[in-house]
Amino acid sequence: RKEVEQDPGPFNVPEGATVAFNCTYSNSASQSFFWYRQDCRKEPKLLMSVYSSGNEDGRFTAQLNRASQYISLLIRDSKLSDSATYLCVVKTSGNTPLVFGKGTRLSVIA
């Protein structure tokens, strides 16, 4: 079983739609959680951290369910510029490297 699993998509949604991505992780010792965004042929960039209480950054909302080992990302009012691959990322302790999922591809269509 892969350490971080995501639906690869693609998710094709119209502008203005709300879309949600899910991710599951297998290592119960995981302590830190993130969503990264990767544009085509570019490097990944941090989108947001994910906190146990859930957190919001503008149109983006992240949720964590430790009991189910499940992370979600909700994007409201999708923009064309949101088209990218969204990577679910987990980390155990401070000195361990980030573990990346394969990503979910989103295409927002005009």
Added chain:
Amino acid sequence: GAGVSQSPSNKVTEKGKDVELRCDPISGHTALYWYRQSLGQGLEFLIYFQGNSAPDKSGLPSDRFSAERTGGSVSTLTIQRTQQEDSAVYLCASSLDGYGYTFGSGTRLTVV
């Protein structure tokens, strides 16, 4: 510099040749990570450095791969006797605290 710098940005090499990939991290970032990303795949961890030491080499796929870091700064990833399956984008990231990573734009390696 302001960001993580990697060179070369593109490298085409013949099967069997050795290649060296360079990463120049953000000044002051003590942690440095190498990943690779094959076409359509996720990021695969290779090795990380804390200062000049490499506490975790578990991701290096074979003994043809090695990496070093000198002066707590620049790192070099070397692949000896390259094979076609080594073709990928090699990404370097640096971090101050081990949590927030800044990636370079990568080296796209093609082995022909």
